[in-house]
Amino acid sequence: MTSAATPPGPSLSNQVRRALLEPVIPTDTTTSTTSDLSIDEELNLRSIGWEPVELVSAVSLQSIPYGFWNWGQGEIEVASRAHAAAFLSATTRLVREAGAAGAHGVVGVHIDRAVHPTFVEVSLVGTAVRPVDRSQRLSRGVFASDLSARDFTMLMVAGWEPLGLASGASFVFAPRRSMSSTLQQQTQNVELTNFTEAMYSARESAMQRMQEMAIDMHGAGVVDVTVHEGPMAFASHAVGFVAVGTVVRLAASAHQSIQPTAVVSLDDPTVAFDAQTLA
Amino acid sequence: MTNSTNDLPQATEHRLEELEHGLFTSDLSVNEFLLIKEVGFHPVGLVMGSSIYHTGLQTRKWSQSQELTKLTEAMYNARELAMTRMEEEAAELGADGVVGVRLDVNYYEWGKDAAEFIAVGTAVKAEDGVSRLNQLGKPFTSDLSGQDFWTLRQTGYLPQGLVMGTCVYHIAHRGLGQTLGTTGQNVELPNFTQALYEARELAMTRMQDEANRLGATGIVGVRLEEKSHQWGSHTIEFLALGTAVTKTSEQVTLPKPTTIISLDN
Numbered sequence: 001m002t003s004a005a006t007p008p009g010p011s012l013s014n015q016v017r018r019a020l021l022e023p024v025i026p027t028d029t030t031t032s033t034t035s036d037l038s039i040d041e042e043l044n045l046r047s048i049g050w051e052p053v054e055l056v057s058a059v060s061l062q063s064i065p066y067g068f069w070n071w072g073q074g075e076i077e078v079a080s081r082a083h084a085a086a087f088l089s090a091t092t093r094l095v096r097e098a099g100a101a102g103a104h105g106v107v108g109v110h111i112d113r114a115v116h117p118t119f120v121e122v123s124l125v126g127t128a129v130r131p132v133d134r135s136q137r138l139s140r141g142v143f144a145s146d147l148s149a150r151d152f153t154m155l156m157v158a159g160w161e162p163l164g165l166a167s168g169a170s171f172v173f174a175p176r177r178s179m180s181s182t183l184q185q186q187t188q189n190v191e192l193t194n195f196t197e198a199m200y201s202a203r204e205s206a207m208q209r210m211q212e213m214a215i216d217m218h219g220a221g222v223v224d225v226t227v228h229e230g231p232m233a234f235a236s237h238a239v240g241f242v243a244v245g246t247v248v249r250l251a252a253s254a255h256q257s258i259q260p261t262a263v264v265s266l267d268d269p270t271v272a273f274d275a276q277t278l279a
Numbered sequence: 280m281t282n283s284t285n286d287l288p289q290a291t292e293h294r295l296e297e298l299e300h301g302l303f304t305s306d307l308s309v310n311e312f313l314l315i316k317e318v319g320f321h322p323v324g325l326v327m328g329s330s331i332y333h334t335g336l337q338t339r340k341w342s343q344s345q346e347l348t349k350l351t352e353a354m355y356n357a358r359e360l361a362m363t364r365m366e367e368e369a370a371e372l373g374a375d376g377v378v379g380v381r382l383d384v385n386y387y388e389w390g391k392d393a394a395e396f397i398a399v400g401t402a403v404k405a406e407d408g409v410s411r412l413n414q415l416g417k418p419f420t421s422d423l424s425g426q427d428f429w430t431l432r433q434t435g436y437l438p439q440g441l442v443m444g445t446c447v448y449h450i451a452h453r454g455l456g457q458t459l460g461t462t463g464q465n466v467e468l469p470n471f472t473q474a475l476y477e478a479r480e481l482a483m484t485r486m487q488d489e490a491n492r493l494g495a496t497g498i499v500g501v502r503l504e505e506k507s508h509q510w511g512s513h514t515i516e517f518l519a520l521g522t523a524v525t526k527t528s529e530q531v532t533l534p535k536p537t538t539i540i541s542l543d544n
Contacts, residue, residue, distance in 0.1 A: 221303035
């Protein structure tokens with residue numbers, strides 16, 4: 001699926017957000033199955049009465065106007081907005097494709113994300129799944145989740161269900177330090193408050209945006225959150241923070257205890273010390 | 280950022296307020312999440328602390344082994360800042376502790392002596408309402424994963440805090456005479472051996488001191504990391520990191536482990 005970089009209009013992210021929250025009702029078509037699940041994962045899924053339907057993917061590219069990365073102050077809003085729009089439209093497309101294939105959700109979504117000076121790229125690939133038993137098929141929206149099929153199974157067994165992917169991104173300028181303070185502090189141990197504060201501000205807005213998406217989806221929490229942070233490779237005074245996670249809520253009336261058993265594996269031990277490394 | 284009792288930025292407090300209203304965030308995997316629930320804890324939020332820190336300069340003598348106190352201080356200080364900020368976030372959430380803490384040092388192109396020290400973990404709260412704060416009245420911290428935390432709780436132990444000791448050490452170069460004198464022979468290199476020993480001992484002792492301060496009965500999951508960061512091959516940081524634990528008075532019956540042969544590859 002190819003998609004030209006569409007210039008982000010002011011209302012685009014709202015449109016996409018609305019589209020995302022609008023439930024996609026799965027159709028009832030049956031086609032042959034494609035999936036990137038391993039045998040174990042497929043068996044896991046079948047054990048809770050679900051089956052894979054189709055391998056689905058989506059891409060979105062959003063352009064960032066030229067020249068916003070190197071000078072300025074505060075948040076680089078064009079970049080944050082472009083990231084949010086790219087993520088939202090990619091997830092919307094993924095969910096629509098899954099809905100069209102008759103699935104109830106997408107598990108094991110592999111997220112490829114890249115921020116370039118002039119555009120943001122988000123591409124998603126995952127396996128669309130649905131309950132085998134037709135009577136179990138709900139009329140609620142299709143979810144997308146980066147949890148593996150294994151994790152999805154565990155979650156369902158414990159009485160929880162995924163609702164969708166939530167993400168938040170923020171890019172912020174770190175003010176430059178004056179030459180004199182740089183020189184003065186050359187030999188000292190000091191905290192670089194300009195960078196620390198910029199990093200904090202990026203982190204807070206990004207986490208906040210992710211949480212707001214989770215609240216919009218009526219989730220109880222976000223699990224398996226992955227964060228990517230640090231300065232942008234192409235702009236030394238801009239720092240970025242991106243958080244992505246799966247929104248979950250309790251589906252059953254109460255949390256089901258999973259009662260784990262302690263096991264001792266009789267496999268060959270992993271080598272902790274290798275004399276060869278001493279050479 | 281000043282050193283008042285709570286130096287978190289305002290945006291943080293706003294985010295944490297949202298978490299207090301019931302939504303939780305966590306970087307726990309599903310398995311870890313379920314295991315934490317299993318031992319009666321509920322995640323309340325992903326907590327973080329970070330500090331971007333400029334380390335000073337210290338001259339080293341080419342042929343003398345010594346601890347570089349200024350660098351040791353910098354590594355301690357910056358990690359402490361990050362850890363304290365993370366603990367403050369957890370305290371703000373009313374959490375009993377933080378599990379799965381990761382302490383990372385990242386170097387970026389901001390300059391060769393500037394590094395980001397970051398602490399990230401998931402704040403958890405006991406579901407039975409009984410406080411599990413540590414002896415200092417603060418949320419406990421621990422680098423144990425959800426699986427390890429579950430196993431530890433089965434034995435009736437409770438984490439008290441993530442303890443660490445660090446030592447940046449300069450190891451003397453060998454003189455030309457020494458090098459030539461030992462060419463072709465099997466010999467121990469006492470200066471290297473001694474320097475590495477001493478540095479490790481210093482780091483371990485400092486870690487144990489921290490555990491004693493917490494009134495812990497032991498330290499589990501200790502890792503000893505050796506890193507040169509960006510100081511060249513003869514300057515090494517020894518970092519000892521572990522979770523201090525105490526035994527609670529809870530009655531436990533240890534489950535008998537089942538032996539399995541995994542059919543995985």
